[in-house]
Structures are given as C-alpha cells and as structure tokens.
Amino acid sequence: MKGTVVYYSKWGNCEQVAQAIERGLEESGQDVSLVEARSVQGLGGDLEFLVVGSPTRVGKMAGPVRKFIKREITGDWSGRPFAAFGTKMGSPGEKGKPESAYDINRALTEKGLEPVAGPFEATVSGMKGRLTEGALDLAFQFGKEVGEALRGQGLSV
Numbered sequence: 483m484k485g486t487v488v489y490y491s492k493w494g495n496c497e498q499v500a501q502a503i504e505r506g507l508e509e510s511g512q513d514v515s516l517v518e519a520r521s522v523q524g525l526g527g528d529l530e531f532l533v534v535g536s537p538t539r540v541g542k543m544a545g546p547v548r549k550f551i552k553r554e555i556t557g558d559w560s561g562r563p564f565a566a567f568g569t570k571m572g573s574p575g576e577k578g579k580p581e582s583a584y585d586i587n588r589a590l591t592e593k594g595l596e597p598v599a600g601p602f603e604a605t606v607s608g609m610k611g612r613l614t615e616g617a618l619d620l621a622f623q624f625g626k627e628v629g630e631a632l633r634g635q636g637l638s639v
C-alpha cells in the first residue's frame with residue numbers, strides 16, 4: 483500500500499520520530515515516503531494512507547501541520563486510513579495532557595479519515611530535546627503496528 487509520513491520539526495526530534503516510523507512501515511511491507519509539512523504541494527492522487535506528526539505547541543499541533551491539513555486534506559481523503567503521532571515534553575506514557583498527536587487525530591477524524599492505530603506520542607526531556615531513551619524504538623514499533631493494521635484491513639501491498 484502506498485502512503486506518506488508528513489511531519490514538522492523545529493529542533494529535529496519529531497523528524498527523527500517520523501524517520502523511525504517510516505522505517506517501521508517499510509519493515510511491514512508498505513511503500514512509504516517522508517515529507518516535511520511545509521513542502522507538500524498536492525498529495526499524489528495514488529496515495530492510500532497518511533501518517534501525520536507534529537511537535538506539541540501549547541497542547542496542540544504546530545502551525546505548519548495545521549496548515550497542511552487545512553490545505554491538502556480534501557474531501558476525497560474521506561474514509562482513507564491514517565495514524566497520528568507527536569512529540570511532547572514529559573514522562574513516557576504520561577496521559578491526560580493535551581498534545582499534538584491527539585489534536586491531529588481529532589482534526590483528521592473530523593475530515594472523515596479513519597484511524598488505524600495510535601495516536602503515538604514520543605517524549606522529549608526538554609524544549610529542544612533530547613528524545614527520551616527508547617523513544618525511537620517505540621516509534622519504529624508504532625510504524626510496524628500501523629503497517630500491519632493496514633494489511634489487516636485487507637489493504638496490503
């Protein structure tokens with residue numbers, strides 16, 4: 483199945499997470515590319531799934547990702563599968579804090595897309611990082627999980 487990972491990153495943490503998720507998707511047999519949110523100009527019509535991620539900005543996704551969703555996710559994406567991820571400060575597994583992955587999940591669900599897994603959140607230990615230990619392994623696993631869920635839907639490559 484053909485899809486893309488779209489992300490924004492100011493200090494490179496969310497980018498590393500996006501790359502690890504891309505590797506996990508590839509590992510599970512998906513045909514996936516990686517693209518920075520501001521450089522997307524027209525998602526190819528042959529894309530079948532989307533994975534979108536952002537650093538947390540005051541409990542929400544960052545502006546470039548919000549703009550990407552507003553600009554690029556048109557009605558014909560309705561019903562297609564997606565997964566959301568994000569980076570945030572805090573402890574791994576900490577729940578209940580508003581953050582980007584859930585904001586993206588909500589925005590894409592409102593556009594009619596169907597979540598296949600997640601959302602996935604990776605934590606950074608300070609404003610500019612670094613990612614907490616094990617975060618990239620978990621991101622890789624998440625990519626695999628998304629890839630396998632896509633196959634489970636009968637949408638395999």
Ligand SMILES: Cc1cc2nc3c(=O)[nH]c(=O)nc-3n(C[C@H](O)[C@H](O)[C@H](O)COP(=O)(O)O)c2cc1C
Nearest residue numbers: 491492493494495496537538540541569570571609
């Ligand atoms: C203006 C601003 C607001 C932020 N607000 C939050 C927040 O509400 N919650 C949080 O956990 N982290 C917050 N952060 C920290 C970011 O989540 C962190 O810088 C980011 O995840 C690092 O990823 P990046 O290197 O890909 O940019 C904020 C950072 C900035 C610059």
